Amino acid sequence: MGDFLQFNEVTKQYGALKAVDGVSLHIRRGEFFSLLGPSGCGKTTLLRMLAGFERPDRGRVLLDGEDITDLPPNKRKVNTIFQNYALFPHLTVRENIAFGLRVARVADAAIKQQVDEMIELIQLGAHANKKPHQISGGQKQRVAIARALINKPEVLLLDEPLAALDLKLRQRMLLELDQIHDQVGITFLYVTHDQGEAMSLSDRIAVMHEGRIEQLGTPAEIYETPHSSFVAAFIGDTNFFDGRVEALTDKDYCRLTIEGFPPALCYNDKRKQPNELVHLSVRPEKFRISLEQPTLSPQHNLVEGQVQEVVYLGSQTKYLVKVQEYLLAITQQHSRFLLDQRPIKWDDRVWVWWHADDGYMLDRYREQDEALMEMPAH
Amino acid sequence: MTLLFLVPTALVFAISFKPSDPWGGIGAGWTLDTIRSLGNPNYPAIIWRTLWISFVTTACCLVLAVPCGYYIARAPQRWRRLLLLLTVIPFWTSFLIRIFAWKVLLHPEGHVKRGLVAVGLADESTMLLYRSEAVLLVMVYTLLPFAILPIYAAAEKFDFKLLEAARDLGATQWRAFRQIFLPGIQRGLLTAVLMVLIPSLGMYIIPDIVGGPRSEMIANKIAQRTFVDRNVPHASALSAALTLAVMAPMLAVLLGRRRREGGR
Ligand SMILES: Nc1ncnc2c1ncn2[C@@H]1O[C@H](COP(=O)(O)OP(=O)(O)OP(=O)(O)O)[C@@H](O)[C@H]1O
Ligand SMILES: [Mg+2]
Numbered sequence: 001m002g003d004f005l006q007f008n009e010v011t012k013q014y015g016a017l018k019a020v021d022g023v024s025l026h027i028r029r030g031e032f033f034s035l036l037g038p039s040g041c042g043k044t045t046l047l048r049m050l051a052g053f054e055r056p057d058r059g060r061v062l063l064d065g066e067d068i069t070d071l072p073p074n075k076r077k078v079n080t081i082f083q084n085y086a087l088f089p090h091l092t093v094r095e096n097i098a099f100g101l102r103v104a105r106v107a108d109a110a111i112k113q114q115v116d117e118m119i120e121l122i123q124l125g126a127h128a129n130k131k132p133h134q135i136s137g138g139q140k141q142r143v144a145i146a147r148a149l150i151n152k153p154e155v156l157l158l159d160e161p162l163a164a165l166d167l168k169l170r171q172r173m174l175l176e177l178d179q180i181h182d183q184v185g186i187t188f189l190y191v192t193h194d195q196g197e198a199m200s201l202s203d204r205i206a207v208m209h210e211g212r213i214e215q216l217g218t219p220a221e222i223y224e225t226p227h228s229s230f231v232a233a234f235i236g237d238t239n240f241f242d243g244r245v246e247a248l249t250d251k252d253y254c255r256l257t258i259e260g261f262p263p264a265l266c267y268n269d270k271r272k273q274p275n276e277l278v279h280l281s282v283r284p285e286k287f288r289i290s291l292e293q294p295t296l297s298p299q300h301n302l303v304e305g306q307v308q309e310v311v312y313l314g315s316q317t318k319y320l321v322k323v324q325e326y327l328l329a330i331t332q333q334h335s336r337f338l339l340d341q342r343p344i345k346w347d348d349r350v351w352v353w354w355h356a357d358d359g360y361m362l363d364r365y366r367e368q369d370e371a372l373m374e375m376p377a378h
Numbered sequence: 379m380t381l382l383f384l385v386p387t388a389l390v391f392a393i394s395f396k397p398s399d400p401w402g403g404i405g406a407g408w409t410l411d412t413i414r415s416l417g418n419p420n421y422p423a424i425i426w427r428t429l430w431i432s433f434v435t436t437a438c439c440l441v442l443a444v445p446c447g448y449y450i451a452r453a454p455q456r457w458r459r460l461l462l463l464l465t466v467i468p469f470w471t472s473f474l475i476r477i478f479a480w481k482v483l484l485h486p487e488g489h490v491k492r493g494l495v496a497v498g499l500a501d502e503s504t505m506l507l508y509r510s511e512a513v514l515l516v517m518v519y520t521l522l523p524f525a526i527l528p529i530y531a532a533a534e535k536f537d538f539k540l541l542e543a544a545r546d547l548g549a550t551q552w553r554a555f556r557q558i559f560l561p562g563i564q565r566g567l568l569t570a571v572l573m574v575l576i577p578s579l580g581m582y583i584i585p586d587i588v589g590g591p592r593s594e595m596i597a598n599k600i601a602q603r604t605f606v607d608r609n610v611p612h613a614s615a616l617s618a619a620l621t622l623a624v625m626a627p628m629l630a631v632l633l634g635r636r637r638r639e640g641g642r
Contacts, residue, residue, distance in 0.1 A: 053542055073545040086543035090561045100547040151547065 003062070005050075005155055005187060010059035012045050019045040021211035027155075027189065031354065032181050034190045034198040036185065037208030038234065043191045046208075047157050050189070051080045063154060074103075080157040081150035084164060085140045087132040093143050094119070094128045100151040118146040119161060121183075138169045155187045156372070195235050199223070207231050229362045232281045241280040241326055245272045253356055254300075256280060257301040260325030264301045265356040272361060279362040286358035287330040289319060290351050291344060302353040307346055319344065321352055328352060387621060390498050393614035404610055412611045416619060421599075426597040431510060432578035435517045439525040439574045440567065442518070447529030447566070448559070452538065462530070465523050473520070479589050480516045481507065484588065508590030524573040532566025533559075570632050576624050596620055 005027040012020040027033045035043045048054040050061055052073030061069045068076055087096050097118050101111045105178050119128050122142040126133050140160060148156055162170045178201055181188050198205050198345045199219045215227045226232035229240065245258035254268040264280065272278055283286040296302060305323035319330045344350060394412055397405035450461045468476060483490045484506040494500035506512060544554035582597035596616065603613035
């Protein structure tokens with residue numbers, strides 16, 4: 001089961017640029033699998049090699065045990081939902097959906113029945129005889145899905161299918177995609193640079209960076225235990241500290257010295273030894289913030305700082321707090337309890353704390369990741 | 379513009395109903411004699427020849443222009459400019475000079491003839507010039523750019539992702555081309571048909587220079603009636619018939635287009 005769809009050491013080069021660089025991926029049958037990464041990291045290229053529009057320079061692509069590397073696109077049991085839908089403008093919604101079956105020479109009666117079912121599934125009965133330019137973005141999206149699904153592909157490829165939609169519609173289509181995946185039960189390979197989409201839909205995610213797979217795992221694994229500072233920074237916001245292991249306090253924890261910041265206690269799952277250089281990553285929502293000094297267990301780190309900025313976001317509030325030389329990004333969910341208190345304001349002196357288990361140590365980052373980390377928290 | 383077209387056309391139609399006088403002028407009064415003279419038994423053959431040469435020219439131009447337009451539109455940007463330039467370069471030399479150049483090429487002592495004889499495709503007695511095929515060849519050559527340009531313009535606006543989508547849905551390359559690309563550049567195709575068919579129907583110079591007496595077209599007859607027979611009304615009647623023949627495909631296309639757009 002684990003090797004339903006395989007990329008084996010696949011490389012694709014454009015001139016000097018390695019768009020995809022030795023990628024190996026094993027995707028399970030029925031899985032909702034996401035490729036996530038910044039623009040230009042090679043996601044589309046990888047997808048196009050699976051669909052048959054690009055030929056890898058090296059490596060093989062296997063689907064259900066069969067080597068499909070050299071098959072033309074029309075011979076692969078794979079269908080794609082293109083970023084801008086690519087609906088045929090001169091055909092109606094119904095004819096668009098029927099296209100694949102027509103090509104496959106299915107009998108007219110069977111085509112009619114299956115197309116009707118599909119139109120039912122995507123709830124576009126009222127628009128079946130319209131041309132693509134007469135329907136809305138969300139409806140086009142659904143036609144594209146129906147047009148692909150009617151061929152009962154082994155794998156459905158989705159290349160940033162929601163990128164052209166506005167936020168509200170995007171959220172609704174996310175739910176619909178999820179439902180459709182549950183209903184049809186085929187493998188989805190989903191490409192996006194939006195980590196929110198990937199997190200909410202996927203069984204597993206592969207984070208890509210410069211043509212390579214940086215990390216592969218469930219959304220929780222990738223969020224909670226990023227393998228590299230690139231992944232940590234790309235998946236959600238985080239605070240990074242440059243530190244050095246000072247001492248092992250017991251078998252599970254160590255104490256870090258951080259230049260320009262108070263020393264911090266940290267969970268030491270990587271068995272770091274004294275004097276090793278590390279990065280400490282703490283997610284904004286792992287911090288707690290208060291005007292009064294709390295009483296805490298020894299496993300907590302407590303620092304004092306000054307509020308530089310407060311951004312109210314409805315369901316949560318974002319603070320920037322200056323602690324010595326660091327500016328911490330902190331988000332807090334609202335609770336009724338919090339509303340009773342005097343709200344934290346600009347320039348307030350505050351206490352900030354986090355549990356040692358919520359800090360995450362990373363080896364080091366590569367030079368080029370630094371730009372990413374300096375991007376303003378959004 | 380419309381006025382500049384309508385006034386002479388109306389005059390031509392009017393003169394068709396005038397008698398001729400022996401000095402090449404237009405006589406007084408009205409008559410249907412000239413219209414009746416169109417029944418001349420020579421005409422059906424000439425009209426038939428005009429039609430088939432025009433339609434075959436149009437078909438050849440389309441068959442050649444569609445791949446040209448497709449490849450120019452798909453070529454990288456800097457190649458595209460060059461290819462377009464090559465398409466229109468013939469316009470830089472005079473139309474007449476190019477036709478005479480063909481005459482030289484096709485001449486019994488010309489390069490084409492000698493080349494064909496050398497590879498054994500023709501023998502010394504084969505006549506390349508002064509036949510309908512020569513007219514056809516030169517017409518296709520002359521009118522091809524007028525087919526390539528509108529087809530390229532349409533192909534350039536075509537979203538080539540659609541061809542990938544069709545392939546993705548199981549279509550072969552040929553099927554995607556036929557069912558997605560050709561309908562996608564439909565407007566360009568229609569324009570190309572008009573741009574080639576209409577000048578073909580009225581073509582005068584090419585049959586005159588590379589054609590013989592057996593490849594005369596209707597426009598040659600008009601010229602003959604005007605300049606040789608000095609029978610202006612008769613020439614007008616022929617012209618009027620030709621104008622009607624040219625308008626017919628144009629109207630058909632316009633109506634077709636209107637209906638399709640109305641149906642959207
Ligand atoms: N046909 C091509 N010729 C040359 N370079 C290409 C070609 N296609 C892609 N590239 C390059 O390969 C790299 C990867 O491109 P790709 O489209 O796979 O990125 P992506 O991850 O899909 O990005 P995005 O999120 O912006 O869609 C990019 O640097 C791109 O410029
Ligand atoms: Mg892409």
